[in-house]
Amino acid sequence: MQPVIAERRVALFGGAYSNWRALDAVLLDARRRGADAVAFLGDAGGFGAHPDRTIERLREAQLITVQGNYDDSVGNSREDCACGYTDPRDNRFAQISYDYTLANTSDESRRWLSGLSISRQVILGRHRIGLYHGSPRRTNEFLWESTTPLGFIRSLCLQEDVDLIACTHTGIPWERRLPDGKGLINVGAIGRPANDGRTSVWYTFLELQGDRVVTEFVPIEYDWRGLVEDMAAEGLPREFAETIATGWWTTCLEILPSRERFRGRF
Amino acid sequence: MPRLSLPFVWLDTLWIQVSGTLCNIACRHCLVSAGPKVDRHRMLSADEVVKLLDDCEGVREIWLTGGEPFLNPEILAILDACLERAAVGVLTNGMRIDEPMARALGARFREAAHNLEIRVSLDGPDAAANDAIRGRGAFLAAMGGISRLVTEGVEPIVAVTGLEPEKKVEEFHKMLRLMGVSRPRVKWIPPFKVGREVARGGGYAPFEGLNSAQVEEPEAPHRLQCGTSRTVTSQGVFPCPILIDEPSFLLGARVSETLVPHPVDHPACSTCWETGFSCSR
Numbered sequence A: 001m002q003p004v005i006a007e008r009r010v011a012l013f014g015g016a017y018s019n020w021r022a023l024d025a026v027l028l029d030a031r032r033r034g035a036d037a038v039a040f041l042g043d044a045g046g047f048g049a050h051p052d053r054t055i056e057r058l059r060e061a062q063l064i065t066v067q068g069n070y071d072d073s074v075g076n077s078r079e080d081c082a083c084g085y086t087d088p089r090d091n092r093f094a095q096i097s098y099d100y101t102l103a104n105t106s107d108e109s110r111r112w113l114s115g116l117s118i119s120r121q122v123i124l125g126r127h128r129i130g131l132y133h134g135s136p137r138r139t140n141e142f143l144w145e146s147t148t149p150l151g152f153i154r155s156l157c158l159q160e161d162v163d164l165i166a167c168t169h170t171g172i173p174w175e176r177r178l179p180d181g182k183g184l185i186n187v188g189a190i191g192r193p194a195n196d197g198r199t200s201v202w203y204t205f206l207e208l209q210g211d212r213v214v215t216e217f218v219p220i221e222y223d224w225r226g227l228v229e230d231m232a233a234e235g236l237p238r239e240f241a242e243t244i245a246t247g248w249w250t251t252c253l254e255i256l257p258s259r260e261r262f263r264g265r266f
Numbered sequence B: 001m002p003r004l005s006l007p008f009v010w011l012d013t014l015w016i017q018v019s020g021t022l023c024n025i026a027c028r029h030c031l032v033s034a035g036p037k038v039d040r041h042r043m044l045s046a047d048e049v050v051k052l053l054d055d056c057e058g059v060r061e062i063w064l065t066g067g068e069p070f071l072n073p074e075i076l077a078i079l080d081a082c083l084e085r086a087a088v089g090v091l092t093n094g095m096r097i098d099e100p101m102a103r104a105l106g107a108r109f110r111e112a113a114h115n116l117e118i119r120v121s122l123d124g125p126d127a128a129a130n131d132a133i134r135g136r137g138a139f140l141a142a143m144g145g146i147s148r149l150v151t152e153g154v155e156p157i158v159a160v161t162g163l164e165p166e167k168k169v170e171e172f173h174k175m176l177r178l179m180g181v182s183r184p185r186v187k188w189i190p191p192f193k194v195g196r197e198v199a200r201g202g203g204y205a206p207f208e209g210l211n212s213a214q215v216e217e218p219e220a221p222h223r224l225q226c227g228t229s230r231t232v233t234s235q236g237v238f239p240c241p242i243l244i245d246e247p248s249f250l251l252g253a254r255v256s257e258t259l260v261p262h263p264v265d266h267p268a269c270s271t272c273w274e275t276g277f278s279c280s281r
């Protein structure tokens, strides 16, 4: 697919996880800030309630879209989310959320999910930005700040022939830049908080300032109480709702490197 | 006949045998038969490690192992050189971690440019079970190391060789909580029938091993850790830390010249395949 050319401002978000309330808030904020293009880096469903409500909004908004591992799994009715967890307890929680999401996603939504591309590109000034879900190599690769060295980022940019790599999948926003401005930006997730003890979620705004691309991580407040009520009504695990209400991750923690793990509460 | 071989994908993980086969103890199941006087693979100097790192552009994580890495007098210099470039893990029996070392590790655990994991090997949640394999006094000494680490804010991962983790994992968690570990993490390692383990539990049967259909699966180089990793000892480069005593798996002298398909025709490869095991994750 052709790269999308943006004049000055690009909004990027990932991991919607059925959180349509946060999605509405992000789209509103991006528009208010004058985004020329808005990109969704994958994982529409999972974790939260009523996945179709999120998918319908994503479709209507006419975004640049990238397929996440969840979208591939739900879109193709696979057995599990292929999230890439290694711990049995984490996988049990992941499966509850996956089974619920699969059962509550319409055929039409599934068709849309299965047709998403696994990568896209955006041109901002002279900068070519590659958009991926996990990494350019694997849709479910976890790129945490503490385990993604600059040498590795340089190799990825070279292989992909891009200046910047934008990805999500881990749910925590961060960026690392090389001296020449190349680098990697994890845009975070809007579906659940970033294990930082805040109820807000994060998306990312890129702006061309002179010749440089400047990154801003934007916290977004939304009606998280409404989400917690929906999750309870749908019988989703209390542990998930606790994350939404406290900002601390309670499950799927074994995959975290120590550095990221010990910043959280659990 | 050409040997059964696995495509190489990219170099994500580098293993460095920093203390060679030198160890302060001699566990009954040691894959590389390490021990106090074993120098088949010798210790590496900090200079050697730096040279080696310069040859491994783009690597994501580095694991330091042996033998016992903390026997290497230059371990902190080695650790710093590695942490500057990538995430690092250290595999240790925990017995040689004194207070100054725990303090040095604590600072790096919190502040280094990349993630640091300390993984302490144990074979039981108590002295009786552990010392039957690791030798008398090993449990107490390891607990000393763990408690000094915890005091400095480093929560180690515990690595246990064995089967049926679901039955025993709670016992380890309980023991670790008593030691002050707030988030107990245990990694289970399937028993590979190589090294000293052959004398203890027997070797592989002649029919065990991979077949070409398995190796040709597109996911094979991701399912087998050697599709994305290399191991370096004083003798050269091997596909994994498990086969460093198999001369036919010596792939070359420098990592950059070994990033090509390599043989996976050792019976131990079937353990990797069946368990999906990775020494790192």
Ligand code: SF4
Binding pocket: B224, B225, B226, B227, B239, B240, B241, B242, B243, B263, B264, B266, B268, B269, B270, B272, B273
């Ligand atoms: S033992 Fe495992 S890691 Fe080593 S070469 Fe065989 S398959 Fe690869």
